[in-house]
Amino acid sequence: MKVAIVHDWSVGYAGSERVVEQLIALFPQADLYFVADFLPASDRAFLAGRTPATTFIQRLPWAHSRVRQYLPLMPLAVETIDLSGYDVILSSSHAVAKGVLTAPGQTHICYCHTPLRYAWDLQHEYLRTTGITGGIRRAAALAVLHYLRLWDVRTAHGVDRFIANSGFIAERIRRVYGRDSIVVHPPVDTEYFTVAEDKRDYYFTASRLVPYKRIGLLLETFRLLPGRRLVIAGDGPELSRFRREAPPNVELLGAVSRSSLRQMMQQARAFVFAAEEDFGIVLAESQACGTPAVCYGRGGALDIVLEDESGVFFRQPTPQSLRQAVLQFESRKTRWDPHSIRRNAERFSIQAFREGFLRVVESAGLISPVLQPSRVGT
Structure with missing residues (x-):
C-alpha cells in the first residue's frame, strides 16, 4: 500500500507540524509533499531526515518571507501534485492541502485543522496583514477570496474521511462543507510537560504576538488588576508595540526556550488564554503541567478545560469579563x-492521537503492513 502525506506550507514547528510528525511515525514509508517548505534547520527534526517534495510556490520571489501572499495561487499549486501512484492520501490541512486531486480507488483521509481560515474566519485579518486595505486591490482580493471559498467547498468532495482537531472545528466542517467528521485531538507532549506543585504568584501566557491572539486584551485587563503580575512569553510583529503599551505589572519576555516555557507554565498561578483557537496546544500543555486556566469560553478551549475543575471561562472578549473571571478564579x-x-x-497525549488516528484508518477499511501494533506505542 503506497501512502502519501500532504501538508500546507511550513515555516516552523507548530501545531500542524506536530500532526505531520506523528503521521510520519505511523507511516514511515510514506512520501511527503508540502506546498512549500521554508523550515529552518533548527526545526527540521520532526521530518526524521526526510525532504518533502514541494510545488512551484517554493520558487516564487520572496515566498520565504511572504508565503501567505501567494495564497491565491495555492489551489493551483496543490493540484499540480501528482498522487496517481498512491493508494492512500493523508492530508494535514489548514489551508489547501485537502484540495489535492484524487481518483476512484484512492482513499483520502484529511486531518483538518480548520477549513481554509484565510478565506473564511480570518478574511479581514488576511487583508490587513498583506497590506490590502482599500481601492481596486481590495476589490480584487475580495473577489479572489470569494473564489477560494467556492474552491474550498468544492474540493471537500474529494475527501473520504474528515478528522477534526476539536469539536469546534467539527462544527465548522459541518457548517462549511456539510460533512461529518471524527474528532481526534492534536498530539500534546505530555511526557515533556509534566506536573509541578510549586506555584508562584504570577499569571502566565505564551503566544505568537499577532492580532487574533488578543494579547492587547490581556494588557488592558491587567491594567485593571494592578495588584497582579502577568508574564507573557512569545515573539511576533506586535512585540515592540505591546512593550510600549504594557502596564508596569505586565512583563513581555519575547521568545523563550522550550525548557523555560515549561518551567514558567509549571510555576504559574494560572495560564491566561484569550484567543478563540481551533484547538490551542499551548493551553493543553499548561494543563499537562498541572496549571489551571483562565480562558475564553469559545473554540478549542471548550475541549481542553473542564470548567471549575481545571479552570474558569470568561464569556465576552472584554477586559471587564476577563477581570471578573480572574477574580472568580481567585475566590x-x-x-x-x-x-x-x-x-x-492526558487525554491529549501522543499515544491518544495515534490510537485515535488509527481507528479512523481502520474505519476506512485500510490495512497496511506499516501499521504494526508494536509501532503504535513508540
Missing part, C-alpha cells in the same frame, strides 16, 4: 489540584 474556596488538572490533559 475559589478549594485548592486547585494540579494532579487532577494533569489527568485531564
Whole structure:
C-alpha cells in the first residue's frame, strides 16, 4: 500500500507540524509533499531526515518571507501534485492541502485543522496583514477570496474521511462543507510537560504576538488588576508595540526556550488564554503541567478545560469579563489540584492521537503492513 502525506506550507514547528510528525511515525514509508517548505534547520527534526517534495510556490520571489501572499495561487499549486501512484492520501490541512486531486480507488483521509481560515474566519485579518486595505486591490482580493471559498467547498468532495482537531472545528466542517467528521485531538507532549506543585504568584501566557491572539486584551485587563503580575512569553510583529503599551505589572519576555516555557507554565498561578483557537496546544500543555486556566469560553478551549475543575471561562472578549473571571478564579474556596488538572490533559497525549488516528484508518477499511501494533506505542 503506497501512502502519501500532504501538508500546507511550513515555516516552523507548530501545531500542524506536530500532526505531520506523528503521521510520519505511523507511516514511515510514506512520501511527503508540502506546498512549500521554508523550515529552518533548527526545526527540521520532526521530518526524521526526510525532504518533502514541494510545488512551484517554493520558487516564487520572496515566498520565504511572504508565503501567505501567494495564497491565491495555492489551489493551483496543490493540484499540480501528482498522487496517481498512491493508494492512500493523508492530508494535514489548514489551508489547501485537502484540495489535492484524487481518483476512484484512492482513499483520502484529511486531518483538518480548520477549513481554509484565510478565506473564511480570518478574511479581514488576511487583508490587513498583506497590506490590502482599500481601492481596486481590495476589490480584487475580495473577489479572489470569494473564489477560494467556492474552491474550498468544492474540493471537500474529494475527501473520504474528515478528522477534526476539536469539536469546534467539527462544527465548522459541518457548517462549511456539510460533512461529518471524527474528532481526534492534536498530539500534546505530555511526557515533556509534566506536573509541578510549586506555584508562584504570577499569571502566565505564551503566544505568537499577532492580532487574533488578543494579547492587547490581556494588557488592558491587567491594567485593571494592578495588584497582579502577568508574564507573557512569545515573539511576533506586535512585540515592540505591546512593550510600549504594557502596564508596569505586565512583563513581555519575547521568545523563550522550550525548557523555560515549561518551567514558567509549571510555576504559574494560572495560564491566561484569550484567543478563540481551533484547538490551542499551548493551553493543553499548561494543563499537562498541572496549571489551571483562565480562558475564553469559545473554540478549542471548550475541549481542553473542564470548567471549575481545571479552570474558569470568561464569556465576552472584554477586559471587564476577563477581570471578573480572574477574580472568580481567585475566590475559589478549594485548592486547585494540579494532579487532577494533569489527568485531564492526558487525554491529549501522543499515544491518544495515534490510537485515535488509527481507528479512523481502520474505519476506512485500510490495512497496511506499516501499521504494526508494536509501532503504535513508540
